[in-house]
Amino acid sequence: MTEVIDEMNLQDKAIGIPPAGCAVFAYYYFDVDMAECAHGRGAAVATGLKRAYPEAIVFTYQGDGDLAAIGTAETIHAANRGERITTIFVNNAVYGMTGGQMAPTTLLDQKTTTTPYGRDVKLEGGPLKISEMLALTKGAVYIERTAVNSPANIRKTKKAIRKAFQTQIDDLGFSLVEILSPCPVNWKMTPLESWQWIDQEMIKEFPLGVIKDVTGEKDAD
Protein backbone atom coordinates (compact mmCIF):
# COMPACT_ATOMS: atom_id res chain seq x y z
CA MET A 1 0.00 0.00 0.00
CA THR A 2 2.70 2.43 0.95
CA GLU A 3 4.59 1.59 -2.24
CA VAL A 4 1.49 2.38 -4.28
CA ILE A 5 0.89 5.64 -2.44
CA ASP A 6 4.51 6.55 -3.00
CA GLU A 7 4.60 5.56 -6.68
CA MET A 8 1.34 7.30 -7.48
CA ASN A 9 2.47 10.42 -5.64
CA LEU A 10 -0.51 10.39 -3.36
CA GLN A 11 1.26 11.19 -0.13
CA ASP A 12 0.03 14.78 -0.09
CA LYS A 13 -3.55 13.89 -0.81
CA ALA A 14 -4.12 10.54 0.84
CA ILE A 15 -6.11 10.37 4.02
CA GLY A 16 -6.53 7.02 5.71
CA ILE A 17 -9.31 5.92 8.01
CA PRO A 18 -8.40 2.87 10.08
CA PRO A 19 -11.18 1.94 12.50
CA ALA A 20 -10.81 -0.45 15.44
CA GLY A 21 -9.64 -4.04 15.40
CA CYS A 22 -6.62 -5.36 13.53
CA ALA A 23 -6.30 -2.07 11.67
CA VAL A 24 -6.25 0.29 14.61
CA PHE A 25 -2.49 0.88 14.81
CA ALA A 26 -2.25 1.59 11.11
CA TYR A 27 -1.52 5.24 11.74
CA TYR A 28 1.86 4.31 13.14
CA TYR A 29 2.81 2.70 9.83
CA PHE A 30 1.62 5.14 7.18
CA ASP A 31 3.09 8.59 6.85
CA VAL A 32 -0.08 10.22 5.57
CA ASP A 33 -2.88 12.04 7.36
CA MET A 34 -4.96 9.48 9.19
CA ALA A 35 -7.92 9.43 11.54
CA GLU A 36 -9.16 6.65 13.74
CA CYS A 37 -12.89 6.24 14.00
CA ALA A 38 -15.46 4.09 15.76
CA HIS A 39 -15.47 0.35 15.10
CA GLY A 40 -17.33 -0.45 11.92
CA ARG A 41 -17.91 3.15 10.87
CA GLY A 42 -14.97 3.44 8.47
CA ALA A 43 -17.11 3.62 5.35
CA ALA A 44 -19.32 6.32 6.88
CA VAL A 45 -16.43 8.47 8.13
CA ALA A 46 -14.66 8.09 4.78
CA THR A 47 -17.90 9.09 3.05
CA GLY A 48 -18.21 12.25 5.14
CA LEU A 49 -14.56 13.15 4.60
CA LYS A 50 -14.61 12.59 0.83
CA ARG A 51 -17.86 14.51 0.43
CA ALA A 52 -16.48 17.41 2.44
CA TYR A 53 -13.10 17.43 0.67
CA PRO A 54 -13.29 15.60 -2.66
CA GLU A 55 -9.68 16.43 -3.60
CA ALA A 56 -8.43 13.98 -0.98
CA ILE A 57 -7.76 10.35 -1.85
CA VAL A 58 -9.62 8.68 0.96
CA PHE A 59 -9.03 5.08 1.88
CA THR A 60 -10.19 2.86 4.68
CA TYR A 61 -8.17 -0.04 6.02
CA GLN A 62 -10.49 -2.49 7.70
CA GLY A 63 -10.46 -6.00 9.06
CA ASP A 64 -13.17 -8.59 8.55
CA GLY A 65 -15.01 -7.80 11.78
CA ASP A 66 -14.93 -4.08 11.20
CA LEU A 67 -16.12 -4.27 7.63
CA ALA A 68 -18.35 -7.33 7.54
CA ALA A 69 -19.85 -7.55 11.03
CA ILE A 70 -20.42 -4.27 12.81
CA GLY A 71 -19.80 -2.26 9.67
CA THR A 72 -21.92 -4.20 7.17
CA ALA A 73 -24.57 -1.53 6.77
CA GLU A 74 -22.13 1.32 6.32
CA THR A 75 -20.03 -0.69 3.85
CA ILE A 76 -22.94 -1.80 1.71
CA HIS A 77 -24.46 1.64 1.55
CA ALA A 78 -21.23 3.43 0.79
CA ALA A 79 -20.71 0.95 -2.04
CA ASN A 80 -24.30 1.32 -3.17
CA ARG A 81 -24.01 5.08 -3.32
CA GLY A 82 -20.81 4.67 -5.29
CA GLU A 83 -18.87 6.78 -2.80
CA ARG A 84 -15.47 7.65 -4.32
CA ILE A 85 -13.52 5.92 -1.60
CA THR A 86 -11.15 2.95 -1.68
CA THR A 87 -11.50 0.20 0.87
CA ILE A 88 -8.67 -2.17 1.72
CA PHE A 89 -10.33 -5.16 3.33
CA VAL A 90 -7.97 -7.40 5.28
CA ASN A 91 -9.55 -10.84 5.63
CA ASN A 92 -7.84 -13.13 8.08
CA ALA A 93 -10.89 -15.19 9.06
CA VAL A 94 -10.69 -14.25 12.75
CA TYR A 95 -10.90 -11.28 15.10
CA GLY A 96 -7.17 -10.86 15.54
CA MET A 97 -6.77 -7.84 17.79
CA THR A 98 -9.01 -9.28 20.47
CA GLY A 99 -7.43 -12.73 20.54
CA GLY A 100 -8.93 -14.91 17.81
CA GLN A 101 -12.71 -14.97 18.04
CA MET A 102 -14.98 -15.97 15.17
CA ALA A 103 -15.32 -13.49 12.32
CA PRO A 104 -17.98 -13.31 9.61
CA THR A 105 -15.38 -14.84 7.29
CA THR A 106 -14.41 -17.72 9.57
CA LEU A 107 -14.63 -21.00 7.60
CA LEU A 108 -16.97 -23.85 8.46
CA ASP A 109 -15.44 -26.23 10.99
CA GLN A 110 -12.71 -23.67 11.72
CA LYS A 111 -11.91 -23.54 15.43
CA THR A 112 -11.73 -20.12 17.05
CA THR A 113 -12.00 -19.03 20.66
CA THR A 114 -15.76 -18.55 20.27
CA THR A 115 -16.25 -21.61 18.07
CA PRO A 116 -14.18 -24.03 20.11
CA TYR A 117 -15.89 -27.03 18.47
CA GLY A 118 -15.54 -25.67 14.97
CA ARG A 119 -17.93 -23.31 13.17
CA ASP A 120 -21.28 -25.05 12.74
CA VAL A 121 -23.47 -23.70 9.98
CA LYS A 122 -26.64 -24.49 11.96
CA LEU A 123 -25.56 -22.40 14.94
CA GLU A 124 -23.16 -19.86 13.59
CA GLY A 125 -24.00 -19.50 9.92
CA GLY A 126 -21.39 -19.72 7.21
CA PRO A 127 -18.57 -17.50 5.96
CA LEU A 128 -19.84 -14.27 4.43
CA LYS A 129 -18.76 -13.44 0.92
CA ILE A 130 -19.01 -9.73 1.43
CA SER A 131 -17.11 -8.82 -1.75
CA GLU A 132 -19.54 -10.79 -3.89
CA MET A 133 -22.42 -9.10 -2.06
CA LEU A 134 -20.99 -5.65 -2.66
CA ALA A 135 -20.53 -6.44 -6.34
CA LEU A 136 -24.31 -6.53 -6.66
CA THR A 137 -24.56 -2.81 -5.90
CA LYS A 138 -24.58 -0.33 -8.75
CA GLY A 139 -22.09 1.96 -7.10
CA ALA A 140 -19.30 -0.60 -6.67
CA VAL A 141 -17.21 -0.52 -9.85
CA TYR A 142 -14.04 -2.42 -8.99
CA ILE A 143 -13.75 -5.28 -6.53
CA GLU A 144 -10.93 -7.81 -6.52
CA ARG A 145 -9.83 -10.50 -4.11
CA THR A 146 -6.12 -11.20 -3.71
CA ALA A 147 -3.85 -12.79 -1.13
CA VAL A 148 -0.42 -12.13 0.33
CA ASN A 149 0.82 -15.67 0.77
CA SER A 150 3.37 -15.81 -2.04
CA PRO A 151 5.56 -13.37 -3.96
CA ALA A 152 3.30 -13.69 -7.00
CA ASN A 153 0.19 -13.02 -4.93
CA ILE A 154 1.82 -10.09 -3.20
CA ARG A 155 2.65 -8.55 -6.55
CA LYS A 156 -0.94 -9.07 -7.73
CA THR A 157 -2.16 -7.44 -4.53
CA LYS A 158 -0.06 -4.40 -5.20
CA LYS A 159 -1.46 -4.18 -8.73
CA ALA A 160 -5.00 -4.43 -7.42
CA ILE A 161 -4.43 -1.73 -4.82
CA ARG A 162 -3.02 0.48 -7.51
CA LYS A 163 -6.05 -0.08 -9.68
CA ALA A 164 -8.38 0.61 -6.77
CA PHE A 165 -6.75 3.98 -6.10
CA GLN A 166 -6.86 4.75 -9.80
CA THR A 167 -10.60 4.07 -9.76
CA GLN A 168 -10.98 6.77 -7.13
CA ILE A 169 -8.70 9.18 -8.94
CA ASP A 170 -10.75 8.65 -12.11
CA ASP A 171 -13.91 9.39 -10.10
CA LEU A 172 -15.63 6.20 -11.23
CA GLY A 173 -17.15 4.84 -8.03
CA PHE A 174 -16.48 2.61 -5.05
CA SER A 175 -13.46 0.32 -5.12
CA LEU A 176 -12.44 -2.47 -2.78
CA VAL A 177 -9.58 -4.94 -2.57
CA GLU A 178 -10.12 -7.94 -0.31
CA ILE A 179 -6.80 -9.39 0.78
CA LEU A 180 -6.62 -12.86 2.31
CA SER A 181 -4.06 -12.47 5.07
CA PRO A 182 -2.43 -14.90 7.44
CA CYS A 183 -2.86 -14.71 11.19
CA PRO A 184 -0.40 -17.33 12.46
CA VAL A 185 -0.80 -16.44 16.13
CA ASN A 186 -4.57 -16.81 16.25
CA TRP A 187 -4.67 -19.68 13.77
CA LYS A 188 -2.13 -21.39 16.00
CA MET A 189 0.26 -22.15 13.17
CA THR A 190 3.74 -21.16 12.11
CA PRO A 191 3.91 -18.33 9.62
CA LEU A 192 4.77 -20.75 6.80
CA GLU A 193 1.90 -23.06 7.72
CA SER A 194 -0.47 -20.09 7.73
CA TRP A 195 0.62 -19.15 4.20
CA GLN A 196 -0.13 -22.72 3.12
CA TRP A 197 -3.48 -22.74 4.89
CA ILE A 198 -4.61 -19.80 2.80
CA ASP A 199 -3.92 -21.83 -0.35
CA GLN A 200 -5.34 -25.07 0.98
CA GLU A 201 -8.44 -23.84 2.76
CA MET A 202 -9.25 -20.16 2.45
CA ILE A 203 -9.04 -19.91 -1.31
CA LYS A 204 -11.59 -22.73 -1.65
CA GLU A 205 -14.13 -20.54 0.06
CA PHE A 206 -12.79 -17.17 -1.08
CA PRO A 207 -11.54 -17.59 -4.64
CA LEU A 208 -8.99 -15.07 -5.86
CA GLY A 209 -9.52 -12.84 -8.83
CA VAL A 210 -11.51 -9.93 -10.11
CA ILE A 211 -15.04 -10.04 -8.73
CA LYS A 212 -16.30 -6.97 -10.51
CA ASP A 213 -14.68 -4.53 -12.88
CA VAL A 214 -16.86 -2.10 -14.78
CA THR A 215 -14.27 0.65 -14.78
CA GLY A 216 -13.95 0.34 -18.54
CA GLU A 217 -17.62 1.03 -19.11
CA LYS A 218 -17.94 4.08 -16.92
CA ASP A 219 -17.48 7.67 -17.93
CA ALA A 220 -16.25 9.88 -15.14
CA ASP A 221 -19.14 12.05 -13.92
Added chain:
Amino acid sequence: MSTKGRIEIDREFCKGCEICISFCPKNLIAPSDKLNASGYQPASFNDNGECTGCAICAVVCPEVAIEVYRG
Protein backbone atom coordinates in the same frame (compact mmCIF):
# COMPACT_ATOMS: atom_id res chain seq x y z
CA MET B 1 34.66 -11.06 -5.86
CA SER B 2 31.74 -9.16 -7.38
CA THR B 3 28.21 -9.92 -6.32
CA LYS B 4 25.16 -9.12 -8.39
CA GLY B 5 23.10 -8.56 -5.32
CA ARG B 6 23.09 -8.57 -1.55
CA ILE B 7 20.57 -7.99 1.19
CA GLU B 8 20.56 -6.44 4.62
CA ILE B 9 18.18 -7.81 7.23
CA ASP B 10 17.22 -5.62 10.17
CA ARG B 11 17.82 -8.00 13.05
CA GLU B 12 15.56 -6.16 15.46
CA PHE B 13 12.57 -5.91 13.11
CA CYS B 14 12.81 -9.58 12.13
CA LYS B 15 10.44 -11.88 14.04
CA GLY B 16 11.94 -15.13 12.85
CA CYS B 17 8.93 -16.16 10.72
CA GLU B 18 11.30 -17.94 8.25
CA ILE B 19 9.18 -17.08 5.21
CA CYS B 20 12.14 -15.47 3.46
CA ILE B 21 14.20 -18.57 4.25
CA SER B 22 11.70 -20.81 2.51
CA PHE B 23 11.27 -18.57 -0.54
CA CYS B 24 14.88 -17.67 -1.36
CA PRO B 25 15.58 -19.47 -4.65
CA LYS B 26 19.27 -19.79 -3.74
CA ASN B 27 18.79 -20.79 -0.09
CA LEU B 28 20.98 -17.96 1.09
CA ILE B 29 19.08 -17.17 4.29
CA ALA B 30 19.14 -19.14 7.50
CA PRO B 31 18.12 -18.55 11.12
CA SER B 32 20.79 -16.77 13.11
CA ASP B 33 22.31 -18.32 16.21
CA LYS B 34 21.94 -15.15 18.22
CA LEU B 35 18.57 -13.95 19.51
CA ASN B 36 17.50 -10.37 18.98
CA ALA B 37 16.28 -8.04 21.75
CA SER B 38 12.70 -9.33 21.44
CA GLY B 39 13.80 -12.93 21.88
CA TYR B 40 13.39 -14.00 18.25
CA GLN B 41 15.92 -15.85 16.12
CA PRO B 42 16.24 -13.42 13.23
CA ALA B 43 17.03 -14.45 9.67
CA SER B 44 20.60 -14.04 8.61
CA PHE B 45 22.07 -13.65 5.11
CA ASN B 46 24.84 -15.86 3.79
CA ASP B 47 26.76 -13.52 1.48
CA ASN B 48 28.47 -16.10 -0.72
CA GLY B 49 28.19 -14.19 -3.98
CA GLU B 50 25.19 -16.05 -5.38
CA CYS B 51 22.49 -13.50 -4.50
CA THR B 52 20.92 -12.18 -7.71
CA GLY B 53 19.02 -9.37 -6.02
CA CYS B 54 15.69 -10.91 -7.08
CA ALA B 55 14.12 -9.29 -4.00
CA ILE B 56 11.65 -12.09 -3.38
CA CYS B 57 12.76 -12.09 0.25
CA ALA B 58 12.00 -8.41 0.61
CA VAL B 59 8.63 -8.78 -1.09
CA VAL B 60 7.49 -11.59 1.21
CA CYS B 61 8.85 -10.18 4.48
CA PRO B 62 5.84 -9.20 6.63
CA GLU B 63 7.97 -6.87 8.74
CA VAL B 64 9.58 -4.98 5.84
CA ALA B 65 12.88 -5.90 7.46
CA ILE B 66 14.92 -6.58 4.33
CA GLU B 67 16.68 -4.14 2.04
CA VAL B 68 17.96 -5.37 -1.32
CA TYR B 69 21.00 -3.96 -3.12
CA ARG B 70 21.78 -4.68 -6.74
CA GLY B 71 24.97 -4.27 -8.77
Added chain:
Amino acid sequence: MDGNSAIGEAAVRAGCQCYFGYPITPQNELTEYMAIHLSRKKGCSFIQAESELAAISMVHGASLAGVRAMTSSSSPGISLMQEGISYLAACGLPAVIVNMSRGGPGLGSISAAQSDYFQSTRGGGHGDYRTIVLGPSSVQELADLTHRAFDLADKYQIPVIILGDGMLGQMKEPVEFKHEAPEELPVRSLALRGAKGRPSRFIKTLSSQPIDLEEINWSLFRRYQLIKKEETTYDTFMVDDAKLIVVAFGIAARIAKGAVKNAQANGLKVGMLRPTTLWPFPSEKVKELVKQTKHFLVFEMSMGQMVEDVQLALEGKGEVSFYGRPGGVIPTPSEVFRVISRLCYQKGLK
Protein backbone atom coordinates in the same frame (compact mmCIF):
# COMPACT_ATOMS: atom_id res chain seq x y z
CA MET C 1 -41.61 29.42 9.48
CA ASP C 2 -41.63 26.22 11.46
CA GLY C 3 -38.87 25.61 13.97
CA ASN C 4 -37.30 22.70 12.11
CA SER C 5 -36.96 24.72 8.91
CA ALA C 6 -35.64 27.71 10.85
CA ILE C 7 -32.80 25.55 12.12
CA GLY C 8 -32.07 24.53 8.54
CA GLU C 9 -32.05 28.09 7.24
CA ALA C 10 -29.85 29.24 10.09
CA ALA C 11 -27.44 26.38 9.46
CA VAL C 12 -27.15 27.24 5.77
CA ARG C 13 -26.50 30.86 6.72
CA ALA C 14 -23.86 29.74 9.19
CA GLY C 15 -21.98 28.10 6.35
CA CYS C 16 -22.92 24.51 7.09
CA GLN C 17 -21.69 22.52 4.09
CA CYS C 18 -22.59 19.01 5.09
CA TYR C 19 -25.76 17.56 6.53
CA PHE C 20 -26.07 13.83 7.20
CA GLY C 21 -29.24 12.57 8.81
CA TYR C 22 -31.91 9.94 9.01
CA PRO C 23 -35.69 10.35 9.02
CA ILE C 24 -37.40 10.41 12.41
CA THR C 25 -40.48 12.21 13.61
CA PRO C 26 -40.67 15.06 14.73
CA GLN C 27 -37.68 16.56 12.91
CA ASN C 28 -38.14 15.46 9.30
CA GLU C 29 -38.82 18.99 8.12
CA LEU C 30 -35.23 19.81 8.99
CA THR C 31 -33.80 16.84 7.09
CA GLU C 32 -36.00 17.69 4.10
CA TYR C 33 -35.02 21.38 4.25
CA MET C 34 -31.35 20.43 4.11
CA ALA C 35 -32.06 18.07 1.20
CA ILE C 36 -33.58 20.95 -0.73
CA HIS C 37 -30.80 23.40 0.08
CA LEU C 38 -27.64 21.31 0.18
CA SER C 39 -28.08 18.28 -2.05
CA ARG C 40 -27.49 20.14 -5.29
CA LYS C 41 -25.47 23.03 -3.96
CA LYS C 42 -21.90 23.17 -5.18
CA GLY C 43 -19.37 22.30 -2.51
CA CYS C 44 -22.08 20.94 -0.21
CA SER C 45 -23.29 17.49 0.64
CA PHE C 46 -26.56 16.01 1.82
CA ILE C 47 -26.86 12.32 2.57
CA GLN C 48 -29.83 10.49 3.98
CA ALA C 49 -27.66 7.96 5.72
CA GLU C 50 -28.49 4.30 6.32
CA SER C 51 -28.86 4.87 10.05
CA GLU C 52 -28.11 7.40 12.75
CA LEU C 53 -24.99 5.37 13.51
CA ALA C 54 -23.76 6.12 10.02
CA ALA C 55 -24.92 9.74 10.08
CA ILE C 56 -22.87 10.75 13.12
CA SER C 57 -19.82 9.03 11.66
CA MET C 58 -20.27 10.93 8.41
CA VAL C 59 -20.28 14.12 10.45
CA HIS C 60 -17.04 12.89 12.03
CA GLY C 61 -15.55 12.49 8.56
CA ALA C 62 -16.63 15.89 7.30
CA SER C 63 -15.42 17.56 10.48
CA LEU C 64 -12.01 15.93 10.02
CA ALA C 65 -11.83 17.72 6.67
CA GLY C 66 -12.36 21.04 8.44
CA VAL C 67 -15.84 21.69 7.13
CA ARG C 68 -18.96 22.77 9.07
CA ALA C 69 -21.13 19.68 9.38
CA MET C 70 -24.27 18.79 11.27
CA THR C 71 -26.78 16.08 11.92
CA SER C 72 -30.19 15.98 13.53
CA SER C 73 -32.47 13.40 15.03
CA SER C 74 -34.85 12.82 17.89
CA SER C 75 -34.33 10.97 21.16
CA PRO C 76 -34.00 7.30 20.07
CA GLY C 77 -31.79 8.30 17.12
CA ILE C 78 -29.67 10.45 19.40
CA SER C 79 -29.18 7.39 21.60
CA LEU C 80 -27.69 5.64 18.57
CA MET C 81 -25.32 8.56 18.03
CA GLN C 82 -23.82 8.48 21.51
CA GLU C 83 -20.78 6.43 20.55
CA GLY C 84 -20.05 8.82 17.70
CA ILE C 85 -20.46 11.87 19.95
CA SER C 86 -18.04 10.38 22.45
CA TYR C 87 -15.51 9.98 19.63
CA LEU C 88 -16.06 13.55 18.43
CA ALA C 89 -15.54 14.88 21.93
CA ALA C 90 -12.43 12.73 22.40
CA CYS C 91 -10.92 13.95 19.13
CA GLY C 92 -11.84 17.56 19.84
CA LEU C 93 -13.82 17.86 16.62
CA PRO C 94 -16.47 20.52 16.04
CA ALA C 95 -19.95 19.32 15.10
CA VAL C 96 -23.54 20.43 15.58
CA ILE C 97 -26.10 17.86 16.65
CA VAL C 98 -29.76 18.78 16.83
CA ASN C 99 -32.08 16.78 19.09
CA MET C 100 -35.77 17.57 18.65
CA SER C 101 -36.66 15.44 21.62
CA ARG C 102 -39.76 13.35 22.02
CA GLY C 103 -41.32 11.27 24.77
CA GLY C 104 -39.37 8.27 25.97
CA PRO C 105 -37.98 5.90 26.96
CA GLY C 106 -37.95 3.37 24.12
CA LEU C 107 -39.75 4.28 20.93
CA GLY C 108 -41.83 6.55 23.18
CA SER C 109 -44.16 9.07 21.63
CA ILE C 110 -43.74 11.59 18.84
CA SER C 111 -44.82 14.47 21.04
CA ALA C 112 -42.52 16.98 22.72
CA ALA C 113 -40.71 16.08 25.92
CA GLN C 114 -37.62 17.16 27.84
CA SER C 115 -36.40 13.78 29.02
CA ASP C 116 -33.06 13.90 27.17
CA TYR C 117 -31.55 16.51 29.51
CA PHE C 118 -29.31 13.99 31.29
CA GLN C 119 -28.34 12.36 28.00
CA SER C 120 -27.29 15.74 26.63
CA THR C 121 -25.65 17.38 29.62
CA ARG C 122 -23.89 14.44 31.28
CA GLY C 123 -22.00 13.32 28.18
CA GLY C 124 -24.48 10.64 27.09
CA GLY C 125 -21.88 8.32 25.64
CA HIS C 126 -19.05 6.58 27.39
CA GLY C 127 -16.14 8.32 29.03
CA ASP C 128 -15.59 11.63 30.79
CA TYR C 129 -16.60 14.36 28.42
CA ARG C 130 -19.07 17.18 27.99
CA THR C 131 -20.70 18.82 25.02
CA ILE C 132 -22.09 22.34 24.97
CA VAL C 133 -25.89 22.08 25.16
CA LEU C 134 -28.10 24.94 24.06
CA GLY C 135 -31.76 25.21 25.08
CA PRO C 136 -33.81 27.38 22.72
CA SER C 137 -37.41 28.18 23.55
CA SER C 138 -38.76 29.88 20.44
CA VAL C 139 -38.38 29.61 16.69
CA GLN C 140 -36.31 32.80 16.76
CA GLU C 141 -34.05 31.24 19.34
CA LEU C 142 -33.76 28.05 17.31
CA ALA C 143 -32.38 30.19 14.50
CA ASP C 144 -30.09 32.30 16.72
CA LEU C 145 -28.75 29.40 18.74
CA THR C 146 -28.12 27.29 15.64
CA HIS C 147 -25.83 29.99 14.35
CA ARG C 148 -24.22 30.29 17.77
CA ALA C 149 -23.77 26.51 17.89
CA PHE C 150 -21.56 26.47 14.80
CA ASP C 151 -19.44 29.33 16.14
CA LEU C 152 -19.03 27.70 19.55
CA ALA C 153 -18.21 24.32 18.02
CA ASP C 154 -15.42 25.83 15.94
CA LYS C 155 -14.15 28.12 18.69
CA TYR C 156 -13.75 25.37 21.27
CA GLN C 157 -13.36 22.31 18.99
CA ILE C 158 -16.24 20.56 20.69
CA PRO C 159 -19.55 18.99 19.64
CA VAL C 160 -22.54 21.23 20.39
CA ILE C 161 -26.02 19.86 21.00
CA ILE C 162 -29.11 21.92 20.32
CA LEU C 163 -31.72 20.47 22.65
CA GLY C 164 -35.07 21.31 21.10
CA ASP C 165 -38.24 19.32 21.17
CA GLY C 166 -41.07 18.21 18.91
CA MET C 167 -43.25 21.20 19.64
CA LEU C 168 -40.60 23.82 18.97
CA GLY C 169 -39.83 22.02 15.74
CA GLN C 170 -43.38 22.02 14.50
CA MET C 171 -44.64 25.41 15.62
CA LYS C 172 -44.62 28.36 13.27
CA GLU C 173 -43.52 31.78 14.43
CA PRO C 174 -42.08 34.85 12.75
CA VAL C 175 -38.30 34.69 12.62
CA GLU C 176 -35.61 37.10 11.55
CA PHE C 177 -32.31 35.74 10.26
CA LYS C 178 -29.54 38.06 11.30
CA HIS C 179 -26.77 36.53 9.22
CA GLU C 180 -26.07 36.05 5.54
CA ALA C 181 -24.46 32.86 4.29
CA PRO C 182 -20.69 33.44 4.08
CA GLU C 183 -18.96 33.42 0.69
CA GLU C 184 -16.30 31.09 1.92
CA LEU C 185 -15.36 29.79 5.32
CA PRO C 186 -11.74 29.36 6.36
CA VAL C 187 -10.66 25.74 6.73
CA ARG C 188 -9.76 24.77 10.27
CA SER C 189 -6.01 24.72 10.72
CA LEU C 190 -5.94 21.25 12.25
CA ALA C 191 -8.05 19.68 9.52
CA LEU C 192 -6.87 16.60 7.67
CA ARG C 193 -6.36 17.70 4.12
CA GLY C 194 -3.45 15.63 3.00
CA ALA C 195 0.10 15.99 4.30
CA LYS C 196 1.35 18.45 1.70
CA GLY C 197 4.18 20.62 2.91
CA ARG C 198 3.80 19.53 6.51
CA PRO C 199 4.27 16.41 8.60
CA SER C 200 1.40 13.96 8.46
CA ARG C 201 -0.91 14.01 11.41
CA PHE C 202 -3.21 11.47 12.86
CA ILE C 203 -6.29 12.05 14.91
CA LYS C 204 -7.04 9.21 17.22
CA THR C 205 -8.71 8.46 20.49
CA LEU C 206 -6.94 5.23 21.52
CA SER C 207 -4.19 5.58 24.11
CA SER C 208 -1.76 2.77 24.80
CA GLN C 209 -0.71 4.28 28.10
CA PRO C 210 -3.28 5.29 30.72
CA ILE C 211 -1.07 8.19 31.75
CA ASP C 212 -1.43 9.67 28.25
CA LEU C 213 -5.19 9.31 28.36
CA GLU C 214 -5.23 10.97 31.77
CA GLU C 215 -3.54 14.04 30.35
CA ILE C 216 -5.98 14.11 27.44
CA ASN C 217 -8.89 14.06 29.88
CA TRP C 218 -7.38 16.88 31.94
CA SER C 219 -6.83 18.99 28.87
CA LEU C 220 -10.43 18.46 27.75
CA PHE C 221 -11.63 19.52 31.18
CA ARG C 222 -9.45 22.64 31.20
CA ARG C 223 -11.26 23.58 28.03
CA TYR C 224 -14.61 22.90 29.70
CA GLN C 225 -13.64 25.22 32.57
CA LEU C 226 -13.00 27.98 30.08
CA ILE C 227 -16.35 27.39 28.38
CA LYS C 228 -18.11 27.54 31.77
CA LYS C 229 -16.51 30.87 32.47
CA GLU C 230 -17.12 32.45 29.10
CA GLU C 231 -20.23 30.98 27.54
CA THR C 232 -22.89 30.40 30.22
CA THR C 233 -26.09 32.19 29.24
CA TYR C 234 -29.59 32.48 30.68
CA ASP C 235 -32.64 34.73 30.82
CA THR C 236 -34.43 36.08 33.88
CA PHE C 237 -37.96 37.39 34.20
CA MET C 238 -39.16 39.39 37.20
CA VAL C 239 -36.73 37.81 39.66
CA ASP C 240 -35.77 40.97 41.50
CA ASP C 241 -38.17 40.77 44.41
CA ALA C 242 -39.51 37.29 43.79
CA LYS C 243 -40.49 35.04 46.66
CA LEU C 244 -40.54 32.02 44.33
CA ILE C 245 -38.47 31.47 41.21
CA VAL C 246 -39.62 29.06 38.55
CA VAL C 247 -36.77 27.39 36.66
CA ALA C 248 -37.59 26.03 33.21
CA PHE C 249 -36.00 25.69 29.77
CA GLY C 250 -37.15 25.24 26.21
CA ILE C 251 -40.84 24.86 25.50
CA ALA C 252 -41.56 24.41 29.20
CA ALA C 253 -40.26 27.93 29.76
CA ARG C 254 -42.81 29.29 27.28
CA ILE C 255 -45.59 27.56 29.18
CA ALA C 256 -44.16 28.63 32.53
CA LYS C 257 -43.86 32.25 31.47
CA GLY C 258 -47.58 32.37 30.87
CA ALA C 259 -48.16 30.94 34.32
CA VAL C 260 -45.70 33.35 35.93
CA LYS C 261 -47.37 36.36 34.30
CA ASN C 262 -50.70 35.10 35.54
CA ALA C 263 -49.27 34.73 39.04
CA GLN C 264 -47.92 38.29 38.97
CA ALA C 265 -51.33 39.54 37.85
CA ASN C 266 -52.76 37.80 40.91
CA GLY C 267 -50.36 39.55 43.25
CA LEU C 268 -47.90 36.68 43.70
CA LYS C 269 -44.22 37.65 43.62
CA VAL C 270 -43.04 34.96 41.23
CA GLY C 271 -40.13 35.17 38.81
CA MET C 272 -38.46 32.86 36.31
CA LEU C 273 -34.93 31.76 35.48
CA ARG C 274 -34.54 30.31 32.00
CA PRO C 275 -31.15 28.74 31.24
CA THR C 276 -30.22 28.94 27.55
CA THR C 277 -27.00 27.03 27.99
CA LEU C 278 -27.98 23.78 29.71
CA TRP C 279 -24.35 22.83 29.73
CA PRO C 280 -22.72 24.86 31.12
CA PHE C 281 -25.60 25.26 33.54
CA PRO C 282 -25.94 28.74 35.12
CA SER C 283 -25.07 27.53 38.61
CA GLU C 284 -23.48 30.85 39.56
CA LYS C 285 -26.72 32.68 38.81
CA VAL C 286 -28.65 30.23 40.96
CA LYS C 287 -26.18 30.77 43.82
CA GLU C 288 -26.70 34.51 43.41
CA LEU C 289 -30.50 34.28 43.32
CA VAL C 290 -30.76 32.14 46.44
CA LYS C 291 -29.31 35.01 48.43
CA GLN C 292 -32.66 36.78 48.17
CA THR C 293 -35.11 34.05 47.12
CA LYS C 294 -35.30 30.83 49.04
CA HIS C 295 -37.92 28.93 47.05
CA PHE C 296 -37.50 27.40 43.61
CA LEU C 297 -40.01 25.51 41.53
CA VAL C 298 -38.44 23.52 38.72
CA PHE C 299 -40.84 22.73 35.92
CA GLU C 300 -39.90 20.22 33.24
CA MET C 301 -41.65 18.00 30.76
CA SER C 302 -39.99 14.92 32.23
CA MET C 303 -39.68 13.03 35.52
CA GLY C 304 -37.16 15.58 36.71
CA GLN C 305 -33.66 15.96 35.28
CA MET C 306 -32.68 19.63 35.30
CA VAL C 307 -34.03 19.79 38.86
CA GLU C 308 -30.88 17.95 39.97
CA ASP C 309 -28.67 20.70 38.55
CA VAL C 310 -30.72 23.27 40.46
CA GLN C 311 -30.34 21.26 43.67
CA LEU C 312 -26.61 20.89 43.10
CA ALA C 313 -26.23 24.61 42.53
CA LEU C 314 -28.22 25.50 45.63
CA GLU C 315 -26.02 23.34 47.88
CA GLY C 316 -28.88 23.03 50.31
CA LYS C 317 -29.28 26.77 50.72
CA GLY C 318 -32.75 26.87 49.18
CA GLU C 319 -35.88 24.77 48.88
CA VAL C 320 -36.64 23.03 45.63
CA SER C 321 -40.03 21.82 44.48
CA PHE C 322 -40.67 20.03 41.23
CA TYR C 323 -43.54 19.77 38.81
CA GLY C 324 -43.25 17.62 35.74
CA ARG C 325 -45.18 15.73 33.13
CA PRO C 326 -43.42 13.08 31.10
CA GLY C 327 -44.27 11.06 28.05
CA GLY C 328 -44.89 13.89 25.63
CA VAL C 329 -47.85 15.36 27.53
CA ILE C 330 -47.95 19.14 27.01
CA PRO C 331 -49.04 20.91 30.20
CA THR C 332 -51.01 24.17 30.01
CA PRO C 333 -50.09 27.52 31.54
CA SER C 334 -53.16 27.39 33.78
CA GLU C 335 -52.12 23.99 35.07
CA VAL C 336 -48.70 25.36 35.97
CA PHE C 337 -50.30 28.45 37.47
CA ARG C 338 -52.36 26.24 39.78
CA VAL C 339 -49.17 24.51 40.91
CA ILE C 340 -47.50 27.87 41.54
CA SER C 341 -50.38 29.30 43.54
CA ARG C 342 -50.80 26.13 45.58
CA LEU C 343 -47.10 26.18 46.38
CA CYS C 344 -47.21 29.86 47.35
CA TYR C 345 -50.15 29.18 49.63
CA GLN C 346 -48.51 26.15 51.23
CA LYS C 347 -45.24 27.92 51.88
CA GLY C 348 -46.84 31.22 52.85
CA LEU C 349 -45.12 33.03 49.99
CA LYS C 350 -47.24 36.13 49.65
